[in-house]
Amino acid sequence: MSAxxxxxxxxxxxxxxxxxxxxxxxxxLAWFTHRPATAAAPPxxxxxxxxxVATATRATVPLYIEGLGNVQAFYTAxxxxxxxxxxxxxxxxxxxxxxxxxxxxxxxxxxxQAALDQAIATESRDTAQxxxxxxxLARSEKLAPENLASQATLDMQRGTFEQMQAQVKVDRAIIxxxxxxxxxTSIVSPIAGxxxxxxxxxxxxxxxxxxxxxxxxxQVQPISIVFTLPEDELLPVSQALAAGEVGVTALSRxxxxxxDNGTLSLIDNQIDPSTATMRLKATFPNLHNAxxxxxxxxxxxxxxxxxxxxxxxxxxxQHGPDGLxxxxxxxxxxxxxRPLKTGADSEGLxxxxxxxxxxxxxxxxxxxxxxxxxxxxxxxxxPKIAQRSGP
Numbered sequence: 001m002s003a004x005x006x007x008x009x010x011x012x013x014x015x016x017x018x019x020x021x022x023x024x025x026x027x028x029l030a031w032f033t034h035r036p037a038t039a040a041a042p043p044x045x046x047x048x049x050x051x052x053v054a055t056a057t058r059a060t061v062p063l064y065i066e067g068l069g070n071v072q073a074f075y076t077a078x079x080x081x082x083x084x085x086x087x088x089x090x091x092x093x094x095x096x097x098x099x100x101x102x103x104x105x106x107x108x109x110x111x112x113q114a115a116l117d118q119a120i121a122t123e124s125r126d127t128a129q130x131x132x133x134x135x136x137l138a139r140s141e142k143l144a145p146e147n148l149a150s151q152a153t154l155d156m157q158r159g160t161f162e163q164m165q166a167q168v169k170v171d172r173a174i175i176x177x178x179x180x181x182x183x184x185t186s187i188v189s190p191i192a193g194x195x196x197x198x199x200x201x202x203x204x205x206x207x208x209x210x211x212x213x214x215x216x217x218x219q220v221q222p223i224s225i226v227f228t229l230p231e232d233e234l235l236p237v238s239q240a241l242a243a244g245e246v247g248v249t250a251l252s253r254x255x256x257x258x259x260d261n262g263t264l265s266l267i268d269n270q271i272d273p274s275t276a277t278m279r280l281k282a283t284f285p286n287l288h289n290a291x292x293x294x295x296x297x298x299x300x301x302x303x304x305x306x307x308x309x310x311x312x313x314x315x316x317x318q319h320g321p322d323g324l325x326x327x328x329x330x331x332x333x334x335x336x337x338r339p340l341k342t343g344a345d346s347e348g349l350x351x352x353x354x355x356x357x358x359x360x361x362x363x364x365x366x367x368x369x370x371x372x373x374x375x376x377x378x379x380x381x382x383p384k385i386a387q388r389s390g391p
Contacts, residue, residue: 048375052365053329054316056356060307061346064300065237067280069227069250071295073218074283075191079104080213081206082184083112089202090214092195098217100192105214107185107206116178123171130164137161193219218293223286224265225250227299228277236303237267237280247302248282250291255298259290264301311349316362317342326356327363327370329378335363337372 081087085107092104137157196216200206206214225248229237240246246264251257262284271278282299284291291297316326317340324342327335343351356362363370370376 048333048377049366049369050379051327051329051363051367051370051376052379053361054313054364056310056312056352056358056360056362058308058358059311059349060305061309061311061344061349061351062302063304063306063344063346064249065229065233065303067227067229067299067301069225069282069297069299071250071291071293071297072224072226073193073220073293074222074224075193075219076293077190077193077217078213079187079189079215079217080208080210081107081187082208083107083181084207085109085111085185085205087200087202087204087206087214090198092198092215094195094198094215096195098189098193098195100189102189103186104189104195104217105187107187109182109185112178112182112185116175116182119171119174119178123168123175126164126167126171130161130168133157133161133164187214189217191217191219193217220289220291220293221286222262222283223291223293225262225282225284225291225297225299226279227282228272228275228279229301231271231276231278233303234267234271234278237264237301240264240301240303241267248284249300249302250282250284251298251300253296253298259297260284260286260288306344306351309343310352310356310358312352312356312362313364314345314348314350315364317350318367327367328356329361329363329376333377334373334375335370338362 088106088108090105092098092102098104137154137160140154140157194217196218198215199212200214237246241264248262248264250259250262252259262282265281265283268279268281280301282301312326318325318327320337322339324340325337326340328338329335338355340355341353343353345351363376365379
């Protein structure tokens with residue numbers, strides 16, 4: 001390569017490279033300036049408040065009246081001795097279920113047996129004397145028409161005969177009493193029930209005048225509950241009782257356990273003026289011995305059943321300055337405030353008399369985060385309310 005060519009390539013090469021760089025920079029700037037604009041991202045939809053909903057449904061709603069009750073044995077028998085004597089044995093185990101007429105205890109029967117034997121012997125003697133007096137009277141009556149027996153003799157023999165008749169009747173009464181006293185030495189249960197704690201041990205003397213007794217037998221199947229209600233509930237309960245059988249449910253004191261179902265037996269014949277309450281009595285089969293005499297329980301009386309009424313869960317009802325309302329979920333997943341008129345409530349349900357239609361969805365959680373028009377996201381929906389009935 002000649003010297004003139006090297007001289008030309010040195011400075012001109014740098015000029016060419018610089019020009020190329022400027023052209024590339026201009027093209028890049030032009031592309032960046034005139035590139036197609038990207039589409040604008042749509043605005044984010046509101047996230048919405050997570051809520052649970054339930055559907056307003058028509059159902060049969062039982063209406064209860066609640067009170068506090070005390071369990072009482074259907075029958076109670078304090079087993080006492082009816083004759084004096086030594087308690088020879090007891091024929092029951094404490095806490096045992098016994099039948100009516102079952103032997104419970106035995107008192108020494110020998111003194112009473114001796115008294116019965118003596119009464120029978122006395123009756124036999126007096127019967128023999130009566131027969132003798134009857135034969136003597138018969139002879140005198142035959143001889144009297146022939147004047148072979150005086151009237152005085154006849155009268156005396158007739159009096160003796162009548163006296164012995166009366167004496168035999170007395171003897172037979174004494175025998176009956178002696179037999180009864182002997183039967184009392186075998187003490188039997190007058191009712192079917194459960195025995196309690198034994199109060200007297202064998203070997204002790206018992207007396208008819210003792211009030212302590214030997215044992216108490218209580219009938220617990222069926223069993224009774226006596227409870228009180230405010231006097232204002234007299235009319236609905238009386239109407240329900242007049243219409244037919246009234247169901248009563250016995251619950252534990254915390255209302256979590258249903259103990260038994262029974263029926264209302266009666267309303268007491270007077271109201272307590274000091275407490276303005278009335279006493280009622282209900283009977284329960286108590287097949288599982290869930291009720292025990294002396295136990296305190298909560299009682300629910302089925303006073304009425306309202307059929308085919310519109311209901312929502314009580315959690316859907318809100319209290320506002322203008323009254324009751326609920327949040328109704330619309331088709332676009334927003335909520336509106338709906339004023340309500342309600343009736344009675346029972347077992348977590350509220351009867352709606354105005355403001356809702358069957359099938360509308362109401363919010364039952366997170367209402368404090370809502371306002372009219374707020375978007376909601378449904379977490380779950382409660383199942384439709386089943387038809388309900390009393391106990």
